[in-house]
Amino acid sequence: MENPIAKLVPQYFGEYPKNFLQLLNNISLGPDQNKKDVETLLWQAYEFGNRLHDGQKRLSGKPYFSHCIAVANTLAKWNMDTTTIIAGLLHDTLEDTDATRDDLMNKFGDELASLVNGLTKLKEIQYSSRKEKQAGNFMKMLLSVAQDLRVIIIKFADRLHNMETINYMPQIKKHRIAIETRDIYIPLAHRMGMSAVKSQLEDLVFNVLNPTGYKEIKTKIKSSKKQRLKFINEVIKPIEIELNNYAILPKMYGRAKSYSSIYGKMISRNKTFNEIYDLSALRIIVDKPEQCYLALGLVHNIYMPVQDRFKDFIATPKTNGYQSIHTTIIGPGGQMLEIQIRTKEMEETAEIGVAAHWVYKNSKSSDIDKNVKWLRELLEILKNESTNPKEFMELLKIDLYNEEIFAFTPLGDLIQLPSGSTPVDFAFQVHTQVGMQCMGAKINHLVVPLNTKIKNGDVVEIIISKKQKPSIGWQKFVVTSKARNEINRFIRKEHDKASIKLGEELLIKTMRRMKLADAIKEFQDGYNKFGYADKKSMLNAIGSGILTVREMFAKLRPKDQELLPNEDNTLKTKIYNFNRGEVVLDGIENLLVNFGKCCKPIPGDDVIGFVTRGRGVTVHQSSCKSLPLLSHESDRLVPVHWNVKASEKFNVGLKVIGLDYKGWLKDVSECISKENINISSVDIAVKDSIAEAHLIVQVKNNRILNRLMRKITKLKNIDYVEREGR
Ligand code: MN
Numbered sequence: 001m002e003n004p005i006a007k008l009v010p011q012y013f014g015e016y017p018k019n020f021l022q023l024l025n026n027i028s029l030g031p032d033q034n035k036k037d038v039e040t041l042l043w044q045a046y047e048f049g050n051r052l053h054d055g056q057k058r059l060s061g062k063p064y065f066s067h068c069i070a071v072a073n074t075l076a077k078w079n080m081d082t083t084t085i086i087a088g089l090l091h092d093t094l095e096d097t098d099a100t101r102d103d104l105m106n107k108f109g110d111e112l113a114s115l116v117n118g119l120t121k122l123k124e125i126q127y128s129s130r131k132e133k134q135a136g137n138f139m140k141m142l143l144s145v146a147q148d149l150r151v152i153i154i155k156f157a158d159r160l161h162n163m164e165t166i167n168y169m170p171q172i173k174k175h176r177i178a179i180e181t182r183d184i185y186i187p188l189a190h191r192m193g194m195s196a197v198k199s200q201l202e203d204l205v206f207n208v209l210n211p212t213g214y215k216e217i218k219t220k221i222k223s224s225k226k227q228r229l230k231f232i233n234e235v236i237k238p239i240e241i242e243l244n245n246y247a248i249l250p251k252m253y254g255r256a257k258s259y260s261s262i263y264g265k266m267i268s269r270n271k272t273f274n275e276i277y278d279l280s281a282l283r284i285i286v287d288k289p290e291q292c293y294l295a296l297g298l299v300h301n302i303y304m305p306v307q308d309r310f311k312d313f314i315a316t317p318k319t320n321g322y323q324s325i326h327t328t329i330i331g332p333g334g335q336m337l338e339i340q341i342r343t344k345e346m347e348e349t350a351e352i353g354v355a356a357h358w359v360y361k362n363s364k365s366s367d368i369d370k371n372v373k374w375l376r377e378l379l380e381i382l383k384n385e386s387t388n389p390k391e392f393m394e395l396l397k398i399d400l401y402n403e404e405i406f407a408f409t410p411l412g413d414l415i416q417l418p419s420g421s422t423p424v425d426f427a428f429q430v431h432t433q434v435g436m437q438c439m440g441a442k443i444n445h446l447v448v449p450l451n452t453k454i455k456n457g458d459v460v461e462i463i464i465s466k467k468q469k470p471s472i473g474w475q476k477f478v479v480t481s482k483a484r485n486e487i488n489r490f491i492r493k494e495h496d497k498a499s500i501k502l503g504e505e506l507l508i509k510t511m512r513r514m515k516l517a518d519a520i521k522e523f524q525d526g527y528n529k530f531g532y533a534d535k536k537s538m539l540n541a542i543g544s545g546i547l548t549v550r551e552m553f554a555k556l557r558p559k560d561q562e563l564l565p566n567e568d569n570t571l572k573t574k575i576y577n578f579n580r581g582e583v584v585l586d587g588i589e590n591l592l593v594n595f596g597k598c599c600k601p602i603p604g605d606d607v608i609g610f611v612t613r614g615r616g617v618t619v620h621q622s623s624c625k626s627l628p629l630l631s632h633e634s635d636r637l638v639p640v641h642w643n644v645k646a647s648e649k650f651n652v653g654l655k656v657i658g659l660d661y662k663g664w665l666k667d668v669s670e671c672i673s674k675e676n677i678n679i680s681s682v683d684i685a686v687k688d689s690i691a692e693a694h695l696i697v698q699v700k701n702n703r704i705l706n707r708l709m710r711k712i713t714k715l716k717n718i719d720y721v722e723r724e725g726r
Contacts, residue, residue: 020043023046027042027085030082033082042082042086049089049090053065058165068090079348087112087119088158093116101113155185162177175208177208186201186202193353194351195353200258202258203259206260220273225256228279231333231335232253234331235282235329235332239295248295253282281338282337285342288343296341299329305328306330309338322349323349323350325340325341325342405417405455407459416429418479420453420479421478422452422477422478423450424451426454428483429480432486435486438464439464441460441461471487472491473641500540500543503540503542506542516557596626599626601620602652602705603700605622607619607641608622649698652705653694653695654695654697654723655722656691656693656695656721657693657718659719665691671708671712672695675711677699679697680698682696694724
């Protein structure tokens with residue numbers, strides 16, 4: 001007979017609801033925890049949450065609290081501590097019920113209340129890829145809650161369940177949540193080493209964003225399962241016998257890779273499903289690290305390893321803590337197979353990253369932060385107030401799927417970098433100051449260009465100079481977020497400094513010329529009338545051409561406007577001339593720069609520099625026809641980059657051909673003027689009623705030129721427009 005009182009006070013009768021017992025079963029106890037205490041506390045939380053969410057329903061029609069239990073269960077399976085699991089159970093109470101932070105604090109303590117509070121804050125932000133501002137909010141919030149990594153881990157459990165049940169959502173919301181998961185949660189999970197979460201989320205996102213592709217892979221995986229298992233078992237047998245000879249009893253299993261990673265490979269390598277050999281990997285799980293190496297030796301003894309596919313992440317773990325040995329072998333029938341060898345502990349770290357063994361560690365997150373170098377770096381970058389949301393999104397996305405390489409300082413210190421890294425990345429990785437003053441580099445004792453790609457095992461020596469400053473050109477080749485971010489910051493700072501100085505100069509000079517020097521202060525202090533927070537940002541705006549002195553007069557001294565020189569041109573020319581160098585050479589300053597007469601490059605064109613004897617560097621378009629003549633002296637070619645700030649106008653020759661009619665030239669030149677572009681010369685000839693005009697126009701860059709050429713092409717009776725000197 002069921003006891004009716006048992007339902008009310010199940011702790012005395014041991015008749016808990018089934019889902020509570022399940023959760024209790026999943027919990028692992030910390031070293032100084034007693035099962036009964038945990039049970040009592042967990043029941044209190046269960047009951048509290050259940051009561052608060054009473055009557056609320058999920059879109060699926062299930063009681064809302066079932067979601068909270070699912071989140072708590074996930075956290076329990078990740079071996080999180082009891083407080084975190086309870087926070088999972090109550091994660092939506094502040095947001096969706098009448099409970100207050102004080103209620104939580106009084107009932108379950110400070111730590112729990114602050115975890116739930118952190119989650120609530122995180123929830124207030126909705127990320128939308130269209131709105132950078134929201135990404136910015138997300139970034140700030142992440143920073144504030146990252147004091148305790150557990151908030152993010154709970155958020156992952158929450159997101160995982162929401163993604164699993166996403167089919168009940170309306171289409172638009174589904175899409176938004178999937179994109180947010182793809183852009184923020186998946187990169188974060190990767191960086192925190194939570195690869196099981198990452199691949200689960202990836203497949204769920206894949207299913208929402210590309211249901212057809214998902215179904216295709218799913219069906220194919222299913223239908224090829226038998227065959228794959230047979231192959232894996234064939235590979236396993238001899239390995240097992242050998243390992244048993246050495247008294248090692250491994251756990252071995254084949255594991256299909258995630259649908260999204262298989263699909264990604266099909267796309268990126270342009271292969272069909274059947275052509276991808278690494279659909280699954282074989283894992284060998286042993287007890288001790290040294291057994292990993294023994295197992296590796298035995299595996300290589302049985303099967304031929306594929307050269308260059310061997311990686312030892314035990315000796316040198318990935319930055320997110322991942323440890324394992326990877327090797328690819330040629331199995332029966334010549335089929336290749338990736339084998340991953342690791343210990344049980346490494347396995348757990350690989351699957352749930354920072355969350356692994358949490359319950360056995362000190363629950364204070366600061367200890368764990370030390371192991372998550374990337375997260376520390378991200379936080380450092382975020383703390384810098386000048387980081388903008390767009391950069392932050394880049395930081396999250398960057399090196400997500402990059403492999404890591406290992407290089408050494410001359411003193412033998414190991415530096416880990418994403419593959420494709422250059423000496424500049426290396427320098428910034430060693431220390432920000434080393435990066436800032438990086439002048440040159442030697443790899444394995446040989447001087448190399450700064451854009452050289454570092455290879456595994458290289459010894460990299462950075463040559464520094466106090467006078468050296470980061471160059472814009474570096475942005476073209478650096479791959480680490482740290483280097484990119486520091487360079488951006490430096491350039492922005494320099495640019496701001498220069499604009500402020502120029503802005504002040506422009507303002508003061510204009511006022512002096514108008515004999516209004518006594519009003520300078522009034523103008524300088526009027527920044528709030530133009531919507532600027534302080535004097536510096538207003539001067540910055542003047543210096544970068546956003547705010548004109550004319551506009552200031554219109555507002556502050558409308559009567560004195562006539563005194564202004566008729567054309568602002570004098571001021572504008574100043575701005576243009578301010579940026580002296582149109583091209584930036586990697587690390588080389590004060591060099592004479594000419595433009596190739598043959599191809600007349602303009603900003604935006606792909607360019608390359610050729611070091612001439614005694615006449616500095618001549619810049620050509622990369623596609624310039626005269627370059628092949630020079631290329632036998634390819635050691636004199638240097639990479640150059642347009643200085644994006646250059647605003648000077650460049651002459652470009654255009655050839656326009658079309659059927660002649662009255663007003664042909666007028667139409668062409670009107671079209672050009674409409675684009676606000678100057679024509680500096682025209683030469684027209686008509687032959688057999690075909691008009692051929694050679695024009696020289698002045699444009700800032702090739703974007704503007706291309707737009708102009710499109711516009712001219714659209715005019716009637718124009719046959720074609722061509723840029724001359726290609
Ligand atoms: Mn939730």
